[in-house]
Amino acid sequence: MKLDLLTTLNADRAARRAVILLTDTETGAQRLIREAEIDQSDRPDLYRALIRAGRSRALKDEEGGGFANVMVPPAKLVLIGAVHISQALVPMARQLGYDVTVVDPRTAFATPERFPDVELLAEWPDDVLPDLGVDRWTAFCALTHDPKIDDPGLIHALRRDCFYIGALGSRKTHARRVERLTEAGLDAATIARIHAPIGLAVGAQSPAEIAVAILAQITGALRLAPEAA
């Protein structure tokens, strides 16, 4: 590998950008496919599918052959709300490999006793989210039921283009949320990116079941092609 290619590759990885390193294992020739440049590449569908799957593999001859090393940043999960559902969500999300952060300004909820072994910030979303590096590889859930806490978080997540954004609440609650976000200046297409009511419709009852429904929906957003999600 050329040193300048390695340097570029490492800079992209450090900046949490997804890249694919294509190697001709016979000759050693290599090139880098950046996620942002896939549209202009030779095989956009293949490269998009590789990044969605997040797995490196040997390519078939009709795919160009050689080896595709797929490098995708570790996914993050930001939960607004140190609530009962979050208590169930944190360990499950960890099992799936997410770096989890819980944000809730209500100090009665955000206690280390209720949330051991996880990054827990008893602060307002507006104060802490800018430093959390919320990005395209972040899933974001607003779970407090309190617009004062949830809405600023959702607006931040929409601006940062999170791959998944979900908000707890009934259809009625969400309709009021849509009104507030519209008043805040967000357009309909942007607001429509919010999954609400949150989670796949599996009839979830308990906090743990709701956590499963949410993580299933997040997994779909990460792995499925947009038209299938």
Add this chain to the structure above:
Amino acid sequence: MSEVATTPIDDPLMLAERWRGEGRDVALATVVQTWGSAPRPIGSHLVIDSDGNFEGSVSGGCVEGAVIAEAVDVIDTGKPTTLEFGVADETAWRVGLSCGGKIKVFVEKVD
């Protein structure tokens, strides 16, 4: 935030860049194919210098010795090579994978 994948200490690609920057001759080994119960996933790296120092893992310890020896040759010649290891291969007995899996490792020089 735990950014394991981009922490230079345990990230072979970051280490390869740093070692090369220090003027060391460096090779990079990558698992490019696995069959059966391979110990490390495809895409795993091992970085090696010409003195045989290494970091990372391509097999959890089973075949690293053989990869390192080959990497020193790759550093000399500059020519990349692909190595195969597996219990099915009689000659690989001494450096085979006890798990019964089979792996293919691509070794290249960083230059």
